[in-house]
Structures are given as structure tokens and as C-alpha cells.
Amino acid sequence: xxxxHIAVLTGLILVSSSVSSQGLNSATAKRGRILYxxxxxxxxxxxxxxxxxxxxxxxxxxFVSGYKSRLIRILLEGLNERIVVQDEEYYSPMAxxxxxxxxxxxxxxxxxxxxxxxxATVITVPEVSAQRKKLK
Amino acid sequence: xxxxxxxxxxxxYATIAFAQTPVTLQLPAGxxxxxxxxxxxxxxxxxxxxxxxxxxxxxxxxxxxxIVRLRDKDRDGLYDDTLLFGDYTGTGIALxxxxxxxxSNKAVFRYALDKDMNLVDPSKPERIVHGxxxxxxHGSKSITLDNQGYVYVxxxxxxxxxxxxxxxxxxxxxxxxxxxxxxxxxxxxxxxRTDQSYGDGMRYATGLRNVVGxxxxxxxxxxxxxxxxxxxxxxxxPEIYDAKLGAEMPAETFYRIPKGxxxxxxxxxxxxxxxxxxxxxxxxxxxxxxGAPGAIEPLMGFPGHLAPNALLFYRGDRFPKKYREGAxxxxxxxxxxxxxxxxxFYVVFIPMKDGKPVGDWEVFADGxxxxxxVANPRDAMHRPCGxxxxxxxxxxxxxxxxxxxxxxxxxxx
Numbered sequence: 001x002x003x004x005h006i007a008v009l010t011g012l013i014l015v016s017s018s019v020s021s022q023g024l025n026s027a028t029a030k031r032g033r034i035l036y037x038x039x040x041x042x043x044x045x046x047x048x049x050x051x052x053x054x055x056x057x058x059x060x061x062x063f064v065s066g067y068k069s070r071l072i073r074i075l076l077e078g079l080n081e082r083i084v085v086q087d088e089e090y091y092s093p094m095a096x097x098x099x100x101x102x103x104x105x106x107x108x109x110x111x112x113x114x115x116x117x118x119x120a121t122v123i124t125v126p127e128v129s130a131q132r133k134k135l136k
Numbered sequence: 137x138x139x140x141x142x143x144x145x146x147x148x149y150a151t152i153a154f155a156q157t158p159v160t161l162q163l164p165a166g167x168x169x170x171x172x173x174x175x176x177x178x179x180x181x182x183x184x185x186x187x188x189x190x191x192x193x194x195x196x197x198x199x200x201x202x203i204v205r206l207r208d209k210d211r212d213g214l215y216d217d218t219l220l221f222g223d224y225t226g227t228g229i230a231l232x233x234x235x236x237x238x239x240s241n242k243a244v245f246r247y248a249l250d251k252d253m254n255l256v257d258p259s260k261p262e263r264i265v266h267g268x269x270x271x272x273x274h275g276s277k278s279i280t281l282d283n284q285g286y287v288y289v290x291x292x293x294x295x296x297x298x299x300x301x302x303x304x305x306x307x308x309x310x311x312x313x314x315x316x317x318x319x320x321x322x323x324x325x326x327x328x329r330t331d332q333s334y335g336d337g338m339r340y341a342t343g344l345r346n347v348v349g350x351x352x353x354x355x356x357x358x359x360x361x362x363x364x365x366x367x368x369x370x371x372x373x374p375e376i377y378d379a380k381l382g383a384e385m386p387a388e389t390f391y392r393i394p395k396g397x398x399x400x401x402x403x404x405x406x407x408x409x410x411x412x413x414x415x416x417x418x419x420x421x422x423x424x425x426x427g428a429p430g431a432i433e434p435l436m437g438f439p440g441h442l443a444p445n446a447l448l449f450y451r452g453d454r455f456p457k458k459y460r461e462g463a464x465x466x467x468x469x470x471x472x473x474x475x476x477x478x479x480x481f482y483v484v485f486i487p488m489k490d491g492k493p494v495g496d497w498e499v500f501a502d503g504x505x506x507x508x509x510v511a512n513p514r515d516a517m518h519r520p521c522g523x524x525x526x527x528x529x530x531x532x533x534x535x536x537x538x539x540x541x542x543x544x545x546x547x548x549x
Contacts, residue, residue: 042371042472045512051471052514052537053178053195078304082272091272095304 024114024122032111035104039097040112048116054092056085058116065117068109072123072131075105098135102128158517159506166456166548169501172215172532173206176539180227181278181446181522182532183236187253190215192522193229193238195276195536202226203238205255221258227348228279228289229522233327237287239277241270244289246327264326265289267333269319273302274346280359282352287327288359289337292346293320297366297418298402305372309418313402316342320401322350322361322393343399343431344391348468349447349523355461356491359393362444362465363434366405367472369417376423383473384409387437388444390465392491400431408437435493441470442480446523449488454529455546462488464500466520466533469513477509481516483523483533501533501544 037046043055050057058064063085064071078096082089097105105128113120161169173179178195185191192204201220209217228239236247236255245261264287268277274292281287295302298313298320313320318334321342325332340359349362370382377385386405391397400406404413404427413428415421438444446466450459462485469481483501487494506517513519522534530545 037475039371041474042368045471045514046474047512049512049514051512052519054471057514091275093273093302095301095307097305099305 024110028107028110028122029114031104032107032109032114035100035108036111039100040108043092043094048112050085050090052088054090056083056088056090058112061085064112065120068121068123068127069131071109071113072105072128075100075109076128076132076135098132102132159503161504161542161544162502163544164500166546167544168547169542169544171540172543173541174539176204176541178225178536179204179522179534179539179541180276180536181229182524182534182541183229183231184524184526184532185231185249185253186527188526189253190524190532190541191229191231191236191238192534192541193226194539195225195227197223197225202240203229203258219255219258221255222261227276230279230281230287232281233285235327237264237279237281237327239279239289241275241277242266242268244277244279244287244325262330264328264330265332265337268323269294274319274364276348278348278350280350280352281327282359283354283357285327286324288340288350288352289323289325290344290347290350290361291319291321291323292348292364293401295320295402296368297345297416299418303368307418309402309416311419320345322347322359340395341393341397341399343397343401343403343428344393345399345401348443348445349465351447351449351463353392353449353491354451355449355488356392358491360435360447360449360463361391361393362447363389363391363399363401364443365389365440366402366416367441373417373423376417379475383440383476385440386414387434387440388442388467389434390436390438390444390447390463390486390493391432391434394432398428398431399434400428404428404431406434406437408439411437436486436497438465438467438484438497439479441473443468443470445521448523448525448531450525450531452525452529456548458487459485461490462486464523464531465497466523468519468521468536469505469510469516471513474511477511478513478516481505481510481519483520501542504535 048058076098079094082091110122179192183191190206203222205219206215207217224240226240230237244265247261248256271294273294278290299307301307322340324340325337346364347361365386369377387408407414415425415427445468448464467480470478484497485500486497504518518535519537521536524532
């Protein structure tokens, strides 16, 4: 148990007691945060709460905390269908991020799951690679 | 009258609802705001009839209905009668020539009004337009009327900037942009014909990414619009646009739209700092190269991403002289200016004469967020979305976050 508290952003604090037990180390968290700010935050917002009517929140949804394979596929393939998150319908398309490396996808998704998915487990590079192989 | 729900909203309920008014709006000296409707959810555009009836178009059904009419039967200044009708969500609503017009994201309907301004049959509107593109993104259909029997319908482009793959880093712009055949412009239809679609109307203007605010200017008899500009300049081209420039650029725009006009989307955007039409980077732009020489220029540019959701020309004489012929614009507030704070969430005024701005825009009504600046639009308590003028010359502002409507009146001398 690493007793560190990592303040990643104003308003978002990753409590490492729950995070580190799931295997998110501070280096991954730092890389993930940088990737999140660069590629994700403009739409999903720094606090992960999304935008009413436009962009679904990453907080409080099993799209983030649930099946890893589905979450990885969304990043690799993008999303172009109506989805329902927290009883709200969203329909803005999300671009594919397959230009990111497996390491980058693993880092940013681990960061998102730890921060917004209530301490859900990390996503590993082999897990991303396995999904990428299934892409046609 | 089946399928119509009539609710009498009691005085007690109204008192409680208004006692909980959470925000105080900041207005110029002499103006006062009063909340006249509360908790209707996603109230998009609004219209006020000559007898004071307030019509609200809802983007989420309330008790199964998407249009609300509030009426003040006993003329005490409080709405005491509620009529719910229309089983569809949407944004657009307008009154004219004895009819109420309302839109879903695919169609436009009209409802006949009798001489007492009652709906003849709210369960049986005429469908005057149908089959319009709705792919979710920019799907809302704003409407306005001229004085020649036409309705103008915005058909927003289901795209950010017409890339081969929408919003995908590195994906080039389509050349030509085929989306413009059926979207990204204003279409005009007759008000008195049913079941018109693309083939029956005309593409009145093109190259407009997503118009949400539009109004007919009665002074010069022309269409004016406010456009939501593109996203992702900084996210996709950080080497040209740093984060601050990406937050500021491109302008949200205010256009006068002559018939046949081209606004230049997706090939160019309006740079309000350089005051030029700049070539989109997806089409080879570098932040400096100009493009689309045949496209019209806006009358005015606003800072990026503020989301101008409603436009209203002031036709009254109740407000001081400077407001005559001028325009009010309701800004919904931005979501993609981070890491800057979000902006907008206010109503601005543009002084105008003979259809042209005669001064800078100024904030007219502010304080809708309830908490000053917000980092995320979800933190804004209210988001201005619709505007209407009442017959007495006061104006109404709607909010699609909590479903409030305020009446703003001038009490000064």
C-alpha cells in the first residue's frame, strides 16, 4: 500500500489507497493524466462530467467501470451510435483514437477508470493489443 | 380534446416555485427580471402571442408532451393555466398569420389558432415539412417566418468540419463537401402546404455549419442568423493554434443572409481578430491563408464556442431608444474552451440601425450560471436558449438546463 495522495487536477483527487491496490502506479497516472488533458478533456471535461445534451459523462457509468474490452474498443473504433448514460441519451460521434499506441491507450484508460470509474482496475498493454488485433 | 392534459397550476404552487428562484440576473439600470415559468426541463425556443400566451418547445417530453402553453386567465400577471400538447421533442417554435409553428428534429408542424387565440385542435397539427436530416449532431431545427408566407428552417450539418471521418485527427476535409446538399444551411418552405420535403423547398442559404438562432428583420425585410462555429482547432492542430487561440477561435458569427448566400463552411471559418475568412486546416489552411472568396462575411464575430442559441430583433418601443431595431442574442455557454473557463451563459445586445450594427455588442442579462464563471457547462444552473418579445415590449428568456423562463421589463424613465 503506497500511502500517496495524488492530486491530479483541481476538483479531482485520486485516492491512492483504492487506486494503488488496483495497480495504478504514479507514473501511469501521470502519463494518463497528460493524455487525458490532451485528447479527452476538451469534450468530456476536466472533471469527467461531460456536457449536457452533447457529451456523456465518464463518471458513474459502466461504460467506464465495466467491461474493459468494450471500453478499449470505443477508443480504438470511436463511437457513432446513440447511447444512454445516466438516463440521458447522447448521439455526438466520438472519433477513433487508434493512432494512439497500445501503451498510451492503456495509460489513459487506466487513468480514467481509476479517477472516474470509482477505482476500477487498470487496463494493460496486452489487453489493448488483443483488442487491436480483432479490428478489421 | 383527448390526449390533451390541462393542469391548473395553483397560486400556492406558483408562489413556492418562484420563492425558490435561485439566481438574480444582472441587468442594465432600469430593467427588472421576473421568473414567469419554472421547472419545465429542456425549454428550447419560446414564443409569446398577442394575448400574452407563452409557448415553450421542449427538447425532453414533459408528461408525454413537447409543447407547453402557459396562459394568465385572470390577468393578474401570473400564469394560471397550462396546456400540454405535441408528442415530439424539438427546438423550434414561432407564431404568425394565425398559426403556431413548431419543429421536431425532422419535421415542421403548424397548429391553427382561432380568433380568440385558442388552438383549434392541438392534437391534429398539419405537417408542413418532413424528412429532414437528423443524425443527432446539430439535429435541432430552428424556424422563423417572413411576411411572405415562408418558413425558414435551419438544417445543421451533422459534422464538425466535413472531414471524411468526422472529428478524427488527421482526416482531411471532403472536397466538395457533399453534406451541403441536404444540410449545413437554411431551407425555405411554404407555410401553407403540407408534407413538403427537400424537393419542394429551396436551399435558401448554404455554408452555415449550425444555425440555432434566426429571426426575420422587419426593418430591412431580410433573414439574419447566428451560427455555431467549428470545434477542435487546437486539439487537432496545436502547432497552429495554442490552447488559448483554440478557445478563442473561430468566431461565433452573426450574419445577414440574402437569398442564395454562402457562409463558407466547411472551407473557411471567420477569424474575428484578423477579420478574415481563414481557410480551414482540414482544407490546407495554416491560420493565415484566406479562402472561399465568394462567401459572405458576418456582420459581427463573437469569441469562440459561446453557442448563440437564439436571435431576437427588438420590435417594441417599451425599452429605451437605443434598443429599437437592435438585436438580442442568447448564448447557451461554451463547453470546449478548456483549459480556459467556459464563457457565454448570457444574453447580449447589439445596437443596430437599418439592419446594420452601429456599435459593439454588450452583455445585457447575466448571472444565469448562478455561480459566476464555470469550468464545465454542467455546473451552470441555467443556460439561456430561447428569446421572445411579448406584445407589451418586454422580452422573455428561456433556459434549457432547468426549464425556467424570465420576463425582462423596463421600469425606468
